[in-house]
Amino acid sequence: MDSVMDEDTRYEAVRSRDARFDGAFFFAVETTGIYCRPSCPAVTPKRHNVRFFPTAAAAQGSGFRACRRCRPDAAPGSAEWNVRADVVGRAMRLIGDGVVDREGVAGLAARLGYSARQVQRQLTAELGAGPVALARAQRAHTARVLLQTTGLPVTEIAFASGFASVRQFNDTIRAVYAATPSELRAAAPGGGRAARHRATPDAGIPLRLAHRGPYQALPVFDLLQREAVPGIEEVAGTPGRRVYRRTLRLPHGTAIAAVHERPGGGRQAARGAHPGGWLDARLHLTDHRDLTTAVQRLRRLFDLDADPYAVDERLGADPRLAPLVAARPGLRSPGAADPEELAMRALAGSKRAARLVQRYGKRLDAPCGGLTHVFPEPAALADGEAGPLGALAAALADGDVRLDPGADRDDAQRALLALPGLDAPTAALIRTRALGDPDVAPPGADLPDTWRPWRSYALHHLRAAGELEFS
Template identity: 85%
Template structure:
C-alpha cells in the first residue's frame, strides 16, 4: 500500500487494516489505528508507521479512543519466513525481555547489529523499541484488569526498573500508571475487590474481520487430551481450557467460543474478540501466554486476503461463502503439538498420566502439564517418538516462533518413521505456516500463499480427511 491508499483506509475507517499500519497526527501528537472513530485529520498532518513502536519512537502517544496498542497483530509476521518475520514472532513471544537482543540474534543466526539494521530499515524500530511497546501494552493490561501493586506490575511487564516503567507509561499513554488504572473502561466490582493473577486476568483477544469460532472449537474438542485440555458447554457456548508451561511458571487459560463485539462495524468490516481468562503463577508470563493463545486460535490472520484469494477458485468459492473468516489453528506449545501429531490422542493421554508434571493445585479436570521432550526422550527413547523427543530436547529440531520453517521440515524428515503427512501437520500447526499442502492432496498452486486455509475449508466440508 502506498500512503495515499493508506489515507483512504483512514478516511473510510477501514478495520481491515487495524494492526497492518498505524497513523500519527502531527497537530495532536497522537497515533491511531485506521478504524479510529475520531474526525479524520487532514492529509498533510498524517504520518504512517508500520508498527506502534515506530510511532512511539517518533514521539506520538496512543489514542485513548481507539487504543491502537490493543489491535490484532499484523498477519504479515506469521506469513513471512524471512528474518524480519521470524524476529517479530520471537519478540512477540517475549524473547527480548528474557534474553536480550543478543539472545534474539542468536536464535535468528544473525549478529545483533544485522538484526537491528534490518528491523529498523523495514519497521522504523529496532528490537528494543518493539519489545518496549509490547511491555507498555502488558503494563496497561495488568493495571486495568488486576489490583497488583504498581511496583510488581513494572517488573511483571518486563521493565528493568520502576522508573523506566513510569517513564514509558507516561510517554506512550500520556498518563501516570495510577491515572491509567483509574481510567480503566468498565472497571468491574470484582477488580476493585482485588482481582489478582491467582483469580485470573480477564482479556479480550482481538481479531480482525469475521471469525469462525465453531470450527476451531470443534477441532480443539476433537483433539483434547484429558488432564491437559478440556472443552465444556454446548456448541456456540463452549469454553476451551488448558494448562500451559511458560518461561517463568505455569498457567491455566480459558477461552470463550462466543465472539465478542459482533455488532460493531469498523467501516464496512466488523471485527471483534474472544474473551479469555489467564490464571498465572507468575505475571511475567502474561505476554508470552497471550501470544501463544493468539497463535493457537489464529487471531492475527487477515481473513480478507485469505478469503479473496481462495474464493477465486470455483471449488472453494461456495465453501468460503459458507464459512467466511475460517481460521487455520496453530499450537499453544509447538513441541507438544509435534509429539501429539506422532502419537495420536489416546497415546498422548497415556504420556500425560505417566510422565506429565502434576499441577500444584488441580483446576477442575485440568491436572497436569504435558511432559517435556527431555523427560519423554529419557523415559521412552525408542522408535519414532524417542527420535523426535531427543531431537527436540537437544535442539536438532527447532519449532519455536523464530524457527526457520524449511530447516525444521528438513530436520523432521531426517527422523526415522516420520511420514510426509505428519511433517505437513507439524509445519502447519506447530510452525504456524499458512501455506502448507499435505502430500497427495489435490491442492493447486493458485491457492498460495494460503493453502493451509484451503485445506481447512476442505476438511470442514468433509472433502478431505483430518
C-alpha cells in the first residue's frame, strides 16, 4: 500500500470500510472527538469533519479518544516499520518492543545512534508524535487488555503497563478511552466479572493477535513444527488445529506462550469474507510488565504486521510466481520470538540446539508439559562453547553483533560475516528471520529485482511449491 496516499484516497478507504488500511493510518471525527481505524462499522462521517493521522498516538495527542466499536488501538501494526531500515522504522520497532518504557528516550536514542533531540524531531515530523507519546499509546493499549482480560488489581495493572504512577495511568485511560479504568473493565465482553473469572493466574492472559488480509497459517505452523527444539517449544494437534507453545526469555522474567492455528483463515479472507482476522493466543507471564514485549515478539514470529495485499500484488505480477501467489494468498515470512536465540540455533542446528538447552538453558520455576527451559543466554554459551558458536555467542553478549528490533540490518550482516565459521547463507537466514528483513536474497538464489522489496516472501512461495528446499 502506498504510504504517501493523499487524503481523498484515504477518505475513500474510510467510506468503503477498507480493512486493508487498518493500522496504516487512522481517521478522527471532529464533531464527535473520536478516532477510528478505516474499517470502522460506524456511519461514515462527512469529509469536512474528518482528519487523518499516521499513528494512534498522533490522534490521541490531538485530543481524540479511541472508538469503542472498532478499537483502533488493537489494529495490526503498520507493515511499513517491517520494511523500512531508516531511523524512524528502527525506532518504531524498538518502541514496540518496550524500549522507551524500560530505558527511556535516552536509551532509545543511544540504541539508534542519534541524539534524543534528533529522534524526537524525526518521529514528530513524520508520525505526528514523539517517542514518549508513541510509548504512551502503547501503554494504554496494554492497560486495556489487562483490564478487560484479567482480574489483576487496577494498581498492579498501572505499573505492569509501564506507567510511572497510578495518577498517570488514570489520566491516560480517561484521555484515551473517555472512561475510568473500572468503567473500561466493566465494558469488556461479558462484563468485568466474567473477564476476571476467565483469566486467573493459572489460565494466563487470553489474546487475539490481529492481522490484516488473508493469513496462511498452515505453512507457518509447518515451519514451526519442523524447527521445534524440545524443552523450549512444542506443537500439538493435527494440521489446521494445532497449538504452538514455547517459552520466552523477557526483560523482567519468563513466559509461556500458546498460539492456535486458525483453520481456513487464508481461504476465507481470500474470498473477501474476512478482510482480516486474528490468531488466538494465551500468555503466562512471571511478570506482567513483559506483556507488551511478549506480544510484539509473537507478532514478529508470526509476521502478523505484514501487508499481504502489497506483497501479493507485487509478486503476483510475475509470471513465475503468479500461480503460487494465487494458490497461497497471504503467505507469511516468519520471524523470530528471540533474535539472538534464532541466530545461535541457525548456526548450531536443531539437534545441537536441543543439547544446548539441556546443558545451559535456565530451567523454568514451573515447567509445563514438555516446556522445561528457556534457551540459554549468549553469555552462557560464550563461556561454555568454543568454535564458531562460541564466537557468535560472545559477539552477541558483548554487543559486537546486534540483532535487536532497532539494529541496522546492513551493519548486523557485516558483523556476522566477520565471525569465523559463519557463512553467507547462514547470515542471510539470520537477516531474514532474526532481523525480520522482508527483502533478502540468499547467495545463489535466482530472485530478480522486480520482486523487491518482498524477496523473502518469494522464497517462501518457492519453497512451499517445492521449487526450493528449506535451509
